[in-house]
Amino acid sequence: MTKVYDRIALIGLGLIASSMFWAARRGGLAGEVVGYARSEETRDTAREIGLCDRIEDTAAEAVRGADLVVLCVPVGAMGAVMAEIAPHLASGSTVSDVGSVKHHVIDAVGPQIPEGVHFVPAHPLAGTEHSGPRSGFAELFDNRWCLLVPGEDSDPDAVARLRALWEGLGSNVDVMDAEHHDLVLAVTSHAPHLIAYTMVGVADDLRRVTDSEVIKYSAAGFRDFTRIAASDPTMWRDVFLTNKEATLEILGRFTEELFALQRAIRTGDGDHLHDYFTRTRAIRRGIIEAGQDTDAPNFGRGTVTKDQP
Numbered sequence: 001m002t003k004v005y006d007r008i009a010l011i012g013l014g015l016i017a018s019s020m021f022w023a024a025r026r027g028g029l030a031g032e033v034v035g036y037a038r039s040e041e042t043r044d045t046a047r048e049i050g051l052c053d054r055i056e057d058t059a060a061e062a063v064r065g066a067d068l069v070v071l072c073v074p075v076g077a078m079g080a081v082m083a084e085i086a087p088h089l090a091s092g093s094t095v096s097d098v099g100s101v102k103h104h105v106i107d108a109v110g111p112q113i114p115e116g117v118h119f120v121p122a123h124p125l126a127g128t129e130h131s132g133p134r135s136g137f138a139e140l141f142d143n144r145w146c147l148l149v150p151g152e153d154s155d156p157d158a159v160a161r162l163r164a165l166w167e168g169l170g171s172n173v174d175v176m177d178a179e180h181h182d183l184v185l186a187v188t189s190h191a192p193h194l195i196a197y198t199m200v201g202v203a204d205d206l207r208r209v210t211d212s213e214v215i216k217y218s219a220a221g222f223r224d225f226t227r228i229a230a231s232d233p234t235m236w237r238d239v240f241l242t243n244k245e246a247t248l249e250i251l252g253r254f255t256e257e258l259f260a261l262q263r264a265i266r267t268g269d270g271d272h273l274h275d276y277f278t279r280t281r282a283i284r285r286g287i288i289e290a291g292q293d294t295d296a297p298n299f300g301r302g303t304v305t306k307d308q309p
């Protein structure tokens with residue numbers, strides 16, 4: 001048990017914030033964790049299930065006296081939430097976030113950080129398709145990456161302390177710049193989510209034709225798509241609106257490769273297909289060797305699944 005902060009304030013109480021609370025409690029990482037969410041319903045639920053040591057009815061009250069404030073709301077809401085809390089932040093405290101897109105958050109939040117307050121953006125690469133205050137669990141971040149995205153002028157002690165928190169929450173921590181982060185995540189998470197949404201949308205159209213056979217005979221590949229496509233609509237709308245360029249860049253490449261595969265199928269170019277699938281299989285092996293997934297049947301998935309949004 002190593003305390004890293006005296007008081008952590010979590011603004012927004014969904015999957016990520018609730019998992020942070022349970023993991024912080026498991027590790028004894030904070031003297032106190034204070035929570036706030038905009039809706040009374042979420043605050044009531046949090047109180048009912050014992051989420052956070054204290055729930056406040058305003059964001060201003062929640063951040064008062066906290067030495068770390070973590071913004072755990074959708075990316076598109078970060079700027080407005082920051083405007084609400086800025087006048088109430090303690091001098092010497094650190095503001096961080098968990099947003100899936102970094103450039104946009106830095107632009108929206110950075111200019112509002114008061115003098116004497118540190119800003120260290122972060123992004124835990126862990127999640128599930130579930131959302132809300134009941135969806136969190138202490139193990140969510142175990143052996144997952146958390147990327148810190150400090151600016152050039154970020155205080156090294158504030159960065160080191162946030163790193164210690166995320167390591168205590170179970171993560172492996174790396175530092176990355178915002179541009180690179182947004183491109184890497186467009187490849188590994190944002191474009192795949194869009195493709196899953198599309199595939200499920202196509203199947204839904206088909207379903208009307210085939211009278212529910214798509215659901216009845218749903219096989220593993222499609223079932224995985226449906227799980228990803230069940231992810232929170234607000235969160236993912238914001239991801240695409242705020243990581244526009246990198247996502248469009250990757251989707252452009254995706255479309256070109258898809259056309260090439262389409263041509264190979266039409267012309268019966270088996271060598272092209274075989275070479276392509278051999279290359280992609282090696283990538284899967286690399287992910288397993290890096291400890292980021294398992295070779296177990298059904299990808300080792302039990303009741304809980306973990307993605308990297």
Ligand code: NAP
Nearest residue numbers: 012013014015016038039042073075077099100127131132
């Ligand atoms: P979530 O479970 O949907 O919870 C979102 C929270 O934000 C709720 O407490 C909600 O309040 C609040 N909120 C929503 N819209 C808001 C607004 N316009 N203004 C103020 N508060 C608002 O979300 P989450 O999955 O924890 O995601 C939170 C952040 O983590 C997002 O930025 C997301 O990109 C990032 N992230 C998500 C994942 C993932 O897999 N889910 C993984 C890594 C990072 P109410 O409950 O009162 O409506």
